[in-house]
Amino acid sequence: MINKFFFFILLFNLNCVISQQDSYSWEKVNSYKINSGETWAVDLLENIYISNGEMIHKYDSIGTRIFSQSIKSLGNATTIIPINTMKLLHFSEEQQTLCYFDNTLSFLDDCIDLSLEGIISAELICTSNQPNKVWLVDNLNLTLHLLSLNNKQQSQVVRNLRGVLDINNITQILERENKLFLLDITKGIYVLDLYASLIEFIDQKNILHIDVNEATIFTLSDTNLFVKNYFTGEQLSIDLPIGGIFELKYKNDFFYFRVNENVYKYRLQLYK
Template sequence: MIRIQGIFIVLLFSMTAWSQKGSWIEKQIYPMQADGVWSVDGLENVYIAQFGLINKFDSTGKLKFSQSIKSLGSMTQLVPINTMKLIHFSEEQQTLCYLDNTLSPLDDCIDLTEEGIVNAVMVSESNQPNKIWVLDNLNSRLLLLPLDNVYQTQELVNLRGVLDLNQVTQFVERNNQVVLLDATKGVYIFDLYGSLLDYFPEKNVLAVDANEQMLFLLRADGLYIRSFASGETLRVDVPVTGVIDFAYRNHFFFFRTEKAVHKFALQFSE
């Protein structure tokens, strides 16, 4: 059997990759509610926030920590910026609040309105230390915000003015590139200075992720794995129904449904 790290070889040398079928092996299930918030870090720790609590599970599914977050306001996203620190983002409060790796609150929250960002709707981690990406919806700007010196904020691109994007649903930084999904137009890839490197006019994409070699696209009809080098695309059926989001970490896929997060490994026959 060939694990997911072998997919790149499959894509390069198989001309029938589109129809090739993989097999999924379920590793863990993390129950959650439909209105819960989830995330996963680089060590495969899974975070689930619901009922005013955050729970942290390790890579084996064991509950490690639990913490009340009611005092921080309504949570929109929970973003691991490294294995030692998390960001609690509240769109309602327009704040970024720190949590340590035991989920204990750290320092004061950052009020984004004091930094000239009045309508932040989405954030994402950066590979650069102590920085976070912020989507300012009012001005349609994608900003890289230093958490230790907010006066050095960098604007990546004016999304509406330059690309006429109006429905950004996700963006992630991977391998010093920003992968951005617009639900109506497709997937854009930028360098960290805002130059457009690639564009895929992929419609009806629910979520994206990437690594150095591959772009992962979740659609209603399956998971599409595209090789950056060859351009070939592999489609595989997702292992559970009702998937609305996913993440890829360390050769594992985490699929979010309304009732749980499922951790799977993907294998292919030789």
């Protein structure tokens, strides 16, 4: 149940607030099969993208598979990111390449070889609101790259993250609202500005995954979803609907939870 905090908190763009008196339930909307070790993504239209070995599949918001594409020549997908509803980014750690698809999963342009940009061991990636730029993390050398994809703007590199920020190992990276969030499961969340300067450190260990929506940070533990108001620091704890969740995404008032071989789409129902 929701912890008994005596406050009201705005929650993820819903036109309501949760207080200590509220109750809630989870409603499962859909589920999608995914193999262990594969990756997935959700776009703003609630389309789901799932890699399956040598293929990427696209499902619409009601779960119908609408497009598929072979990625055999690109290597396994480490990360797939919808840049917008018309363009998808494919990152392969194995090949150290970035490749693009359109909204029908047709190939766009040539792939970008990261080794030609001086990057040889990128592990994590996220897109930036800055045009034609992506963030990349090299955990081997604990280096953060802001890479310009059109070579018309200067790229940026922050080296020695352990020495600069006391980071051990980055397990997730995302940019939201002109802030960069780095998750270190052993320490917490590092919040940086777009120049990679530290704004805030959120001391919360053993976080499995995070998502950020405007003023709200969602953090996932083994058994709970924590919802924190970024400006006030106040936080709610909500029981998860199922066990084994290790990734979460939030889109359009829906929560998407990843377990070993499924992605579940849930709606959080609130009762006054």
